[in-house]
Amino acid sequence: MVTGPTVSVEEGASGPVRPRGLLAARIAPPGGGGRAALWTAVGVLVLMGAAALFAPWLTDMDPAATDTTATSLPPGTPGHPLGTxxxxxxxxxxxxxxxxxxxLVGLVAAAITVVAGTGLGALAATGPRWLDTAITRTADALLALPLIVVALALAAVAGSSLSTVVIAIAVTAWMPVALVARAEMRALRARPFVRAAYSLGLSRGQVVRRHxxxxxxxxxxxxxxFEVGHAILTESTLSFLGLGLPPNQPSWGNLLTDARSHLLxxxxxxxxxxxxxIVVTIVAVNVIATGLDRHEATEGRTW
Incomplete structure (x- = not known):
């Protein structure tokens, strides 16, 4: 799927639309996507989600509670399976x-990213030419920037909070979703069932929502x-640099921040x-995303 050094999206009216270039490399990276790997990844995410959901019942300790008599205990210590x-x-x-x-940050940020990206892609695909040009050029310009720097700037200006991190991630991650949605919907506009919907008197908004x-x-x-994994990684990076979640709120990124001075x-x-x-979660998410992308590519769709 990787065909060149530029980001582009192939459009057409005769078959499923596939993204090309660096965008394709991002949303469909090579690697294992077999059935065993897919189910393993699903199992890992289920366990991670269950651990997060039932955290108050899986431990009766306060995550912020300190104990000066039990500092720097190694993993396997009775009462502290992962140490202190x-x-x-x-x-x-x-x-x-x-x-x-x-x-939570990963799921919420990814949801906002997908909703915003799909909405902007629909506007670009069905709106006037000037709007299409404005959205696609903005997306192209943002994709050319080091997005982590943009996220860092937004977080630095707005301050440390969960909502700030979510917004910073969404602002820097909607572009691939918008470009893919735009290309798919532009191809769909030429399909007979969409033309029939317009001929029956459906408005543009109804056609977008229903078809x-x-x-x-x-x-x-x-x-x-893939955006879920990207959001988790970005949150961890922002927190590690002191611009993510507040220090008193446990997160994997904050745990890395707390531990960096003790590495040596x-x-x-x-x-x-x-x-x-972090690594296991992101790999599991990417395996599932790759499986979805390959299934969509091999099965295709009939309209």
Whole structure:
């Protein structure tokens, strides 16, 4: 699917529309996508979600509680299965509550990104030419920027909070969704059933809601899964740099921030445990997204 160094989207009226270039590399990276890997990834995400959802019932400790008599305990210590940090806070408890924050940011930011991107893609596909040009040129310009720098700037201006992180991620992640949605819907406009809908007197908004968006959902769903992983990684990066969630709110990124000064003092596990959780979650999300994209590509759609 990777055909060149530029981002472009192929449009046509005779078959499913496939993204090309760097955009394709982002939403359909190569790698394993077999059935076993897919179900393993689903299982990992189910476990992560269950751990986050039931965190208050899986541990009775306060994630912010310190214990000066139990500082820097290694994993496997009785009562502290993942050890404690330099302040005596239980890492198992902080990991569970951190999962709640990180996964919440990932899901909410991805949902906003997909809704905004799909809406802008629909406007570009069905609106006047000037609006199409404005949306696509804005998307192209933002894709040319180092988006983490843009997110850092937004977070620095607005301050540390969950809503700020979510907005910063959504502002810097809607472009691929919009470009894919636009291309799919432009191809769909030439289909007989869409022309028939217009001939029956349906308004543009009704056609978009009833026909264009539902039929453009398969590729959008694939890229939406990738956006979840992107949002989790961005939140972790912002928190690690001190511009993400407030320091008193556990998240995987904040755990990395707390542990970075202890990496060379023998407390490697305070960094390795949250880093492993981030990597495993993002890999699982990407495996599922790749599976969705490959299924959509091989099965295709008949309109």
């Amino acid at each position: 940090d330099a302040l005596g806070r239980d890492l198992y408890t902080r990991m569970l509550h951190g999962a709640r924050s990180s996964l 264009l968006v539902p039929n453009a959902l398969p590729p959008i769903a694939a890229i939406a899964a 003092t023998g407390q490697w596990y305070t960094v390795a445990i949250p880093a492993a959780a």
